[in-house]
Amino acid sequence: MNQSTQQTIKGDHSELEKAIETIINIFHQYSVRVGHFDTLTKSELKQLIDKQLVNFLKRQRDQASIDSLFKDLDKNRDQQLSFGEFMVLITRVTIATHEHIHQGEGGQQQHQH
Numbered sequence: 673m674n675q676s677t678q679q680t681i682k683g684d685h686s687e688l689e690k691a692i693e694t695i696i697n698i699f700h701q702y703s704v705r706v707g708h709f710d711t712l713t714k715s716e717l718k719q720l721i722d723k724q725l726v727n728f729l730k731r732q733r734d735q736a737s738i739d740s741l742f743k744d745l746d747k748n749r750d751q752q753l754s755f756g757e758f759m760v761l762i763t764r765v766t767i768a769t770h771e772h773i774h775q776g777e778g779g780q781q782q783h784q785h
Contacts, residue, residue, distance in 0.1 A: 698724055699758055711752035714742045728765050 685693065699712070702720040706713045712720065718738045721729050732741055745757045 695759075695762060696755075699755055703755075707752060711754055712758060713752055714738065717742055717745075717753060717758075725765065728769060 698720070700710075702716045703710055703712050705716050705719070707716075718733075718735075721733060721738070731737065741761070742753070745753055745760055747757060748754075
């Protein structure tokens with residue numbers, strides 16, 4: 673067994689690894705509700721946004737915004753979001769949040785976290 677496998681078994685995760693596991697777990701909390709257990713339907717995406725991205729996606733919570741967002745994320749047009757398609761949303765929100773934090777620092781481009 674390699675060292676990373678041993679760390680996973682022991683549960684000795686870094687903060688970033690814990691954050692990644694949290695994203696995966698939250699995705700699955702919503703993906704198992706309707707349809708295929710490993711994809712999000714439009715209604716599951718809306719529920720996830722309503723409960724888990726309350727502050728970060730304030731403007732995208734109405735049905736028209738959800739429809740547009742879902743269509744944009746659903747690259748293969750199968751009417752469901754795979755984990756990879758969902759991660760595009762998480763990446764966009766994370767980048768926007770990072771930029772917003774820096775705007776709050778007087779627009780400085782330096783990292784002073």
